[in-house]
Amino acid sequence: MNKKGFELAASFLVVIILSLVLFGAGMYIFTKIIKTSYDFKNDLDERTIEQLDQVMDDGSLVVVPRNRLNVERKKAGLFPYGFWNEGDVAATFDVSVTDKNALSAVISGAPITYNAVKVNERVHGLISIQVPKTASKGQYAFDIEIKKGGNTYGSIQRVYVLVV
Known part of the structure; x- marks a missing residue:
């Protein structure tokens, strides 16, 4: 060879x-x-947690500091939320999101259950709402509801996604 x-x-x-x-x-x-x-991108950073805690310092049971976002089609808007257990015993909390306009958005981070939240413990979370590519331009509403023992805890927080 x-x-x-x-x-x-x-x-x-x-x-x-x-x-x-x-x-x-x-x-x-x-x-x-x-x-x-x-x-x-999907984790809460320290600064956001501090902002949530500052808003909860006034005694609010449930907070969603950012309630309006401009989102492009096929992109996601991130809504941080926080709540704390004002009760006398540890409790279970359920977080859910309701699409008020039948947008068929992909919602991540809810529904979720927090088990055995201690008295005065603060919980922080993040909800992602992804707009489908077929969505029309306009404003869409979503309700974030937190339940304690099956009953609405605090007030229902409405957030808006403006599709651009």
């Missing part, structure tokens, strides 16, 4: 293997970055 031909074939195999390894490493890094950015 020709020595030059063998070296060329071996070099070609090395290049193919290195290309596959680099491609795999690139895909791994890409998915890790996307996952990290998604997790970061």
Whole structure:
């Protein structure tokens, strides 16, 4: 067998293997970055938690400080919320979101149940409302309701998504 031909074939195999390894490493890094950015976007940051706590300091049982967002089609609006257990014993709280306009939006973060919330414990959460690509421009209303033992706790908070 020709020595030059063998070296060329071996070099070609090395290049193919290195290309596959680099491609795999690139895909791994890409998915890790996307996952990290998604997790970061959907988690509450320290500043938002402090703002929720400041609003609850006035004695409000349920707070949703941001009640109106402009959202593009196929994008999501994030609504932070907070509440605290004013009762004498630990309790279970249920958070739900009602679409008042039949927008068929994808709602993440609700319904959710918080079990055994201690007396005076503050709970913070985040609700994501994703607008479908078929949505018409306009304003859409959603009600965020928190229930304690099956009864409405505090007041129902209405939030608005303005599709632009």
